[in-house]
Amino acid sequence: MKHLLLLCVFAILVSSCSNSSSNTKTITIAGSSTVLPIISNAAELYKETHPDIKIIVNAGGSGVGVNQVGSQKVNIGMISRDITSKEKGLYPSILFKTQAIGKDAVIPAISSEIYDAGITTLTLEQIAKIYKGEITNWSALQGPNKDILVIDKEKSRGTRHVFMATVMNNKEADAPGADLVLGSNNEEQTALVQSDAAIGMLSMAWLNNDVKGTSIQTPNGEPVAPTLSNIIEGKFPITRDLTIVTNGNPTGEVKNFIDFLLSPQGQSIVTDNGYVSIK
Amino acid sequence: MSVLNNKIGKGYVLLSTYICVAVTLLIFIVLFSNSYDALHQVGLNLFTLEWNPSSNKFGVLSMLYGTITVTFIALIIATPLGISAAIFTSQMTSSKGRILIKSTLELLASIPSIIYGLIGIAFFSTWVASIFDLSTGRTLFTAGILLSFMILPTIITLCDDALHNIPKHYSEASKGLGMYPYEIIKNVLLPIASRDIAGAILLALGRALGETMAVMLLIGSIDKIPDPFYNILSPGQTITSKLGREIGESAFGSLHFSALNTIGCLLMVLVIIITITTQVHFKKERLYE
Amino acid sequence: MNRKNINSIFKIGIWSAVTICFGILFFLITVLVVKGIQAISFDFLFTSSKNFGAEGGIMYQIIGSIILVITVIVLSAPVSIGVAIYKSEYIKSSFVQNMTDTLIYTLNGIPSIIYGIFGLIFFVNILNTGISWFVGAIILAIMILPTIILSTYQSINSIPNAFRENANALGLNKWQVITSVLLPRALNGAFTGSLIGLARAIGETAPIMFIATAFSGVTIPERIQEPISTLPTHILALAQQATNPQALQNAWGASLVLITLVFLLSISALVRRIQFSKLNY
Numbered sequence: 001m002k003h004l005l006l007l008c009v010f011a012i013l014v015s016s017c018s019n020s021s022s023n024t025k026t027i028t029i030a031g032s033s034t035v036l037p038i039i040s041n042a043a044e045l046y047k048e049t050h051p052d053i054k055i056i057v058n059a060g061g062s063g064v065g066v067n068q069v070g071s072q073k074v075n076i077g078m079i080s081r082d083i084t085s086k087e088k089g090l091y092p093s094i095l096f097k098t099q100a101i102g103k104d105a106v107i108p109a110i111s112s113e114i115y116d117a118g119i120t121t122l123t124l125e126q127i128a129k130i131y132k133g134e135i136t137n138w139s140a141l142q143g144p145n146k147d148i149l150v151i152d153k154e155k156s157r158g159t160r161h162v163f164m165a166t167v168m169n170n171k172e173a174d175a176p177g178a179d180l181v182l183g184s185n186n187e188e189q190t191a192l193v194q195s196d197a198a199i200g201m202l203s204m205a206w207l208n209n210d211v212k213g214t215s216i217q218t219p220n221g222e223p224v225a226p227t228l229s230n231i232i233e234g235k236f237p238i239t240r241d242l243t244i245v246t247n248g249n250p251t252g253e254v255k256n257f258i259d260f261l262l263s264p265q266g267q268s269i270v271t272d273n274g275y276v277s278i279k
Numbered sequence: 280m281s282v283l284n285n286k287i288g289k290g291y292v293l294l295s296t297y298i299c300v301a302v303t304l305l306i307f308i309v310l311f312s313n314s315y316d317a318l319h320q321v322g323l324n325l326f327t328l329e330w331n332p333s334s335n336k337f338g339v340l341s342m343l344y345g346t347i348t349v350t351f352i353a354l355i356i357a358t359p360l361g362i363s364a365a366i367f368t369s370q371m372t373s374s375k376g377r378i379l380i381k382s383t384l385e386l387l388a389s390i391p392s393i394i395y396g397l398i399g400i401a402f403f404s405t406w407v408a409s410i411f412d413l414s415t416g417r418t419l420f421t422a423g424i425l426l427s428f429m430i431l432p433t434i435i436t437l438c439d440d441a442l443h444n445i446p447k448h449y450s451e452a453s454k455g456l457g458m459y460p461y462e463i464i465k466n467v468l469l470p471i472a473s474r475d476i477a478g479a480i481l482l483a484l485g486r487a488l489g490e491t492m493a494v495m496l497l498i499g500s501i502d503k504i505p506d507p508f509y510n511i512l513s514p515g516q517t518i519t520s521k522l523g524r525e526i527g528e529s530a531f532g533s534l535h536f537s538a539l540n541t542i543g544c545l546l547m548v549l550v551i552i553i554t555i556t557t558q559v560h561f562k563k564e565r566l567y568e
Numbered sequence: 569m570n571r572k573n574i575n576s577i578f579k580i581g582i583w584s585a586v587t588i589c590f591g592i593l594f595f596l597i598t599v600l601v602v603k604g605i606q607a608i609s610f611d612f613l614f615t616s617s618k619n620f621g622a623e624g625g626i627m628y629q630i631i632g633s634i635i636l637v638i639t640v641i642v643l644s645a646p647v648s649i650g651v652a653i654y655k656s657e658y659i660k661s662s663f664v665q666n667m668t669d670t671l672i673y674t675l676n677g678i679p680s681i682i683y684g685i686f687g688l689i690f691f692v693n694i695l696n697t698g699i700s701w702f703v704g705a706i707i708l709a710i711m712i713l714p715t716i717i718l719s720t721y722q723s724i725n726s727i728p729n730a731f732r733e734n735a736n737a738l739g740l741n742k743w744q745v746i747t748s749v750l751l752p753r754a755l756n757g758a759f760t761g762s763l764i765g766l767a768r769a770i771g772e773t774a775p776i777m778f779i780a781t782a783f784s785g786v787t788i789p790e791r792i793q794e795p796i797s798t799l800p801t802h803i804l805a806l807a808q809q810a811t812n813p814q815a816l817q818n819a820w821g822a823s824l825v826l827i828t829l830v831f832l833l834s835i836s837a838l839v840r841r842i843q844f845s846k847l848n849y
Contacts, residue, residue: 028782064528071531087530194404300671389767391770397819397823551674
């Protein structure tokens with residue numbers, strides 16, 4: 001019994017050592033949960049035509065993406081915001097090279113019950129007040145009499161940076177009115193669905209029947225709906241590039257994969273996932 | 280030849296122990312040295328309320344409060360239930376039944392914490408939200424409930440051992456005096472076992488303090504002390520949940536990372552003190568011979 | 569209120585508490601089994617996961633967990649047995665005895681996420697190993713050292729001194745005494761302790777989630793410095809999508825598989841302990 005165990009481990013260790021000069025090249029990727037579906041799906045497709053390449057993908061958020069590229073632990077980072085100057089300062093020896101592979105919008109998303117009750121448009125100022133804690137009940141916005149469940153995100157998440165930059169003019173603004181702090185788009189979507197009076201910030205690909213995106217009322221009075229055409233035309237105020245970042249210019253297999261992402265096939269994955277292609 | 284074997288044998292045994300010692304010391308050294316930055320630069324400001332890494336504010340009070348509250352809730356729920364169940368298994372069941380129940384409890388104590396987290400997210404957060412009519416079920420209370428489930432088997436098993444190990448002549452003498460089971464348990468058995476029961480509760484406390492996964496998913500992760508402070512039906516934050524969520528995001532070597540390290544060390548030291556106290560406690564002489 | 573009534577109230581109280589306790593525990597198991605069974609199918613167990621885990625199966629997660637656990641045992645058992653023998657046979661002063669005990673209990677008390685942070689700092693950053701399944705195994709091995717040490721020690725300790733003295737009288741030196749008299753029992757205790765430790769290690773998420781695992785694209789690691797995918801971290805990723813019914817169902821399925829593995833290990837350990845407690849000297 002013990003001999004069998006020892007043999008197994010020995011086999012694994014031997015095989016793992018002998019592969020250091022193997023044919024399999026590994027590309028490691030980590031970062032934003034918004035960009036993750038594109039990269040995951042692209043990786044699966046890419047592996048069908050390049051079976052000797054291994055692509056390992058991890059989530060964690062845009063902050064993790066920057067950190068991992070900065071500390072040279074991954075080949076490609078996925079970010080859905082700009083790299084802050086503070087982050088650049090933490091990694092002075094790294095040359096961050098970014099490449100946009102798609103476009104996305106961050107939508108103020110609310111529970112469908114509130115949306116169906118009539119609140120379909122919000123001004124940036126109203127959203128800011130909600131996150132600051134100055135508006136606490138949907139009735140103040142002519143909605144049902146329910147306390148607003150304000151869902152915030154972890155501070156380094158790309159979605160948050162972009163949202164806060166537009167809504168509060170400060171990408172790392174505090175949100176004193178927040179009730180919950182969650183992580184990925186997945187978690188946020190889950191919490192929005194579980195509640196019937198919530199507001200959160202979601203990437204456009206995560207809207208569904210229970211989570212509706214509000215239109216934003218611009219200062220000149222026109223509500224801009226979060227539709228694809230508005231986003232492509234740049235009318236929707238909270239948009240961002242979905243970016244991948246590498247240390248220096250990408251070379252070799254990494255470059256091949258990035259080229260694949262920018263190819264028509266790769267871009268169709270971007271649109272299949274609900275985002276806007278870069279062209 | 281056998282003398283050589285003897286030397287090799289001794290060498291192997293010593294080496295293992297040295298590895299063990301070295302690893303433990305290494306853990307402490309690595310963690311404490313990484314906390315140095317934060318302690319040096321933030322110092323006593325660690326004990327403030329606001330946590331905002333981008334403006335270099337690292338106040339951990341809300342996390343401490345959350346950890347203490349959630350653990351307290353868990354103990355309040357699990358202790359009476361656990362001791363009662365232990366009374367049942369040690370005094371009121373046959374020995375076969377007792378072994379069966381204890382084995383089941385051991386199995387249940389081994390359920391991984393992530394599964395408790397999953398059950399909490401899928402069921403308890405929605406139940407708490409609808410029962411108490413809250414906007415969200417991710418609260419200190421929900422986390423406390425799940426924690427109590429996790430420590431319940433531990434409390435039951437250890438208290439049962441404590442009660443079972445009391446020599447039979449105590450309960451028999453009391454029965455001979457005409458005492459009812461309630462009186463025997465309350466006036467004779469519980470006081471004798473009280474030390475061991477206290478030890479069991481401390482051990483459960485230690486486990487609850489260090490629990491990460493279930494709490495992280497269920498607590499809402501908001502760095503605030505609820506307002507009013509006794510409102511456990513609102514979201515909050517514990518040390519373990521904060522660590523779980525932010526360690527990956529903070530850059531290694533930054534002040535943010537160091538601050539996270541510091542609160543981790545704080546928790547570690549607390550849990551180790553509790554663990555060592557219980558172990559020493561259990562070794563002390565019993566009140567009976 | 570006379571004493572009899574108080575007694576009856578007490579009995580009712582105890583029975584209610586017991587019902588609640590066992591109700592809770594029964595609920596947990598039922599939920600897992602009922603919901604999990606719905607997800608289990610041949611495909612589920614033997615295909616890889618896709619699309620955030622919401623589709624596909626958990627094959628590589630199962631393989632990953634098993635690989636990790638086997639490595640953990642290989643790393644942890646030799647060291648644990650050595651320490652247990654040292655504690656039982658080689659320590660003369662009670663001061664050293666107390667120190668060793670403190671050491672073991674300290675290791676036992678460190679929360680699992682702190683182990684994860686230690687691994688992150690020391691291995692991933694200082695030693696620059698990157699995300700590596702082997703490092704994850706090392707960390708888990710350290711975590712279960714106390715469990716195996718204590719179990720082995722208990723077996724060795726239960727052997728009466730008479731055996732050791734007899735062996736000495738026959739002219740065997742110390743190490744020969746250990747190998748011939750103590751080691752068989754020690755190995756038994758170590759094996760039982762390993763089962764208990766592994767039951768814990770296979771379900772741990774926090775220590776390995778930053779240092780050893782990746783979300784997708786992981787098959788069987790071919791090098792030491794590659795990540796691995798395990799059941800608990802997969803369940804974590806799925807739990808964060810709890811309102812996606814497909815993801816949730818897969819989460820239950822993965823949980824059921826994980827629980828089955830854990831219970832297999834725990835039950836084996838339990839059976840062995842009951843068997844060996846019947847051995848008398």
